[in-house]
Amino acid sequence: MQLYVERGFDDTTVADIAAKAGVTARTFFRHFADKREVLFAGSSDLQEALVAALAGAPADATPMQAIAAALDTAAEFLGQSREHSRQRQAIISSHADLLERELIKMARLAGALAEGLRGRGVPEPDASLAAEAGVVVFRVAFARWVGPDHEADRDVSLRQMMRDDLTRLSEVTAPR
Secondary structure, eight states: OHHHHHHOSTTOOHHHHHHHHTSOHHHHHHHOSSGGGGGGTTHHHHHHHHHHHHHTSOTTOOHHHHHHHHHHHHHHHHTTOHHHHHHHHHHHHTOHHHHHHHHHHHHHHHHHHHHHHHHTTOOTTHHHHHHHHHHHHHHHHHHHHHSOOOTTTTTOOHHHHHHHHHHHHHHHHSOO
16 A cells, blocks of 8 residues: 555556565465455455344344444444545545446445345345445445545544435435
8 A cells, every 4th residue: 555655556566565565476466366456455354244244133133224234344344544545545546447346346245245135034126225225325435434524524433424324325215
């Protein structure tokens, strides 16, 4: 990350990253498919943790309550360093191929959450709707959290932003 911030993503090579980490390029490729994947390290761990949190939600939880439990876990994973997350997101946002990779990871996460909901007995299309809505809440809240500071959001945690956006989603989809 430090190299990407200092030199830019395009001007940072695998050799640069390997040298900074004190390993060979060959060792680098044992851990990462390419230099883009460095920015997404841990995404499979995040997905596993979210699916586990979903499975661990109370048996009587609604699909969206189970998704909320998963989002709380996402906030624990990602909500530790706002500045680190801002730097990472700035790098991703400035490169179309990184944005594409991020969207692919989000689609896989939604699929895993839908599968987890189906495992809880939630039928289709409810499982997919809840999972996709959860990922939308995740993305919108995360974008707010890493975005420019607004006075009202400056001291709000990622978890709270996710919870607030879940409530907003309920409000914008409620019949009038």
